[in-house]
Amino acid sequence: MTDVADSPARPARPARRGFGRRSPDDGPRASFRQLLPYLLEHRRVLVWVIVLSVLGAAASLGQPLLVNQVISRVQHGSTLGSIVWALVALVVIAGLISGYQHYLLxxxxxxxxxxxxxxxxxxxxNLPIAQxxxxxxGDLVSRVGADTTALRAVLTQGLIDAVGGVLTFIGxxxxxxxxxxxxxxxxxxxIGLSVVVVVALSxxxxxxxxxxxEKVGDLTAAVERAISSVRTIRAAGATAHEVAAVDIDxxxxxxxxxxxxRVSALVVPVAGIALQVSFLVVLGVGGYxxxxxxxxxxxxxxFIIFLFMLVMPLGNAFGAITSVNSALGALGRIEEIIALPGEDERDSRTASLADQRTDAPAIAFDNVTFAYPVSPQVSARVADLDAGAPTTNGEPALVLRNVSFEVPRGKRVALVGPSGAGKSTSLALIERFYDPxxxxxxxxxxxxxxxxxxxxRAQLGYVEQDAPALAGSLRDxxxxxxPDATDDACRAVLAAVNxxxxxGRSPLGLDAxxxxxxxxxxxxxxxxxxxARALLAAPPILLLDESTSSLDGRNEQLMREAIDAVAEHRTLIxxxxxxxxxxxxxxxxxxxxxEVVGIGTHSELVATVPLYRELAKHQLLV
Incomplete structure (x- = not known):
């Protein structure tokens, strides 16, 4: 069983808050400056898109001028000549530029x-395990999927196209x-009134x-939880309950x-209303x-054609405001993770393996004390409830207290004790999933x-209690x-662990x-x-957490023999x-x-440590 103390409390889900209010758990908002690096990675293409926007704006602005000439010549009974063909050419050119620009965007x-x-x-x-x-x-998966996808709208829904729109607008x-x-x-x-409305809503x-x-992240997390535990849910007859839980998210x-x-619905019609009102005003006053x-x-x-050209880029600008603000909301969630310090950034790197002493123990704990980090959300919830706290007097509860022991080189050392004693935590500290x-x-x-x-970690082979098999093949x-192990080595290590x-179950062999x-x-x-995965890497130190707990007697004996064979000249914990x-x-x-309550061999501990003697007695070893 996993140590109870080794499983930190899970943060409580934030309570619902009224729409439009800023709350501490809204998280940081991204700024447009944070969006720029993503865009500047593609600056060459974007420069070409801007050039196309300028050319497209020029082609569009030339059309009303030619229409003016066409109407004037018709009124005066003059021949049209090549003006009509020039107008057709501008329309075609503007259409081609728009299509290619759309593809590039x-x-x-x-x-x-x-x-x-x-x-x-x-x-x-690369985040610390505590994160x-x-x-x-599911929420982390949602950031990779849904939140990153939202950034596409910045380019495809008007931002860069608004550059050409500005030129059209000015022209x-x-x-x-x-x-x-x-x-x-x-x-x-x-139009000025419509701009004021859009800015106020952005x-x-x-x-x-x-x-x-964030709500999509909650939903993804709920679905991921249900799917990963679907067998347990079915066996417990809890399918309807889980469906209802996911439905809430x-x-x-x-x-x-x-x-x-609702907010977008207030923005979208603004451009249309501005166009209609402007058109009616121009038509009425202009007719007069x-x-x-x-x-x-x-x-x-x-003038009316120019009016449409004025309002259309304005509509694009309104769309750009909506899409950029939506993208910045998603980018805030992305940047929240990117801003977290990575695990490797905490390395002091002041020593190297070449500094090891051959006379020193392979592993040594020296007055190690540890408490799992508690997130701000958990602390706030604990303060509210004042019960069930994973803390002591406002501080995280200690999982290890002044633990000291040594693991000699080439020896086998076992950590035993009841659940929640801190055994798995000790291995996690050796792996530096956490620091003491x-x-x-x-x-x-x-x-x-x-x-x-x-x-x-290159010196350590770690087998978790519930070590997962990753989706893929046996070889993977x-x-x-x-990664450089041969197929023969893979087959040999599989045979070693029975x-x-x-x-033989599949003709695919290692590719099964x-x-x-x-x-x-x-x-x-x-x-x-x-x-087998740990043995194939052949590190000098092996950390095995309940590595035979799921095995029957025969396979446990075979496994012990396999471990004994590879344990020669290696250190085992x-x-x-x-x-x-x-x-x-x-x-x-x-x-x-x-806390460490005893260190010794089996016979020494049976004689001197009551807890160990009790454990051994319950398992008929004394």
Missing amino acids: QRTGEGVVLSSRRRLVARML FDQRRT ALIGMAIIDPVLLGLTVLV SRIRVASRRAQ AEGAWEMGIQVA RVAAGDISVASLVT TAGTIRLGGIDIAALPRDEL NLRLAA LGEVL PVGEDGVMLSGGERQRLAI VIAHRLSTVVDSDQIVVLDHG
């Missing part, structure tokens, strides 16, 4: 999504000013979008999606001015905190820590899939595969609840409530 948008996913995954897989204890897997504005400043003043008044869009992405995501839709002889019919038609709260752990006389984690699982028959989470293997086979598997260890360390 879509392609660049996918590039932004790819680069953001690469950065996020690289950071995520994974405090966060839900149309100048053309309208030349034709009739009075009509332009009325148009600007209507901040609400960003907040709503971020909360919607789905409804939460729906509610926040509706909130985004034509009748009064202040402007010609050709000028009025040209106080005290020192040494490898060959070197403080492991001074070693780069990759160098340290075996070569995880030894997994040779697994190869093990299924998601190793579902095509039994529990004992998954455990043996994990041990073994955790076991079944004392029969460790009675022949060179040294046994007895832990209870995070």
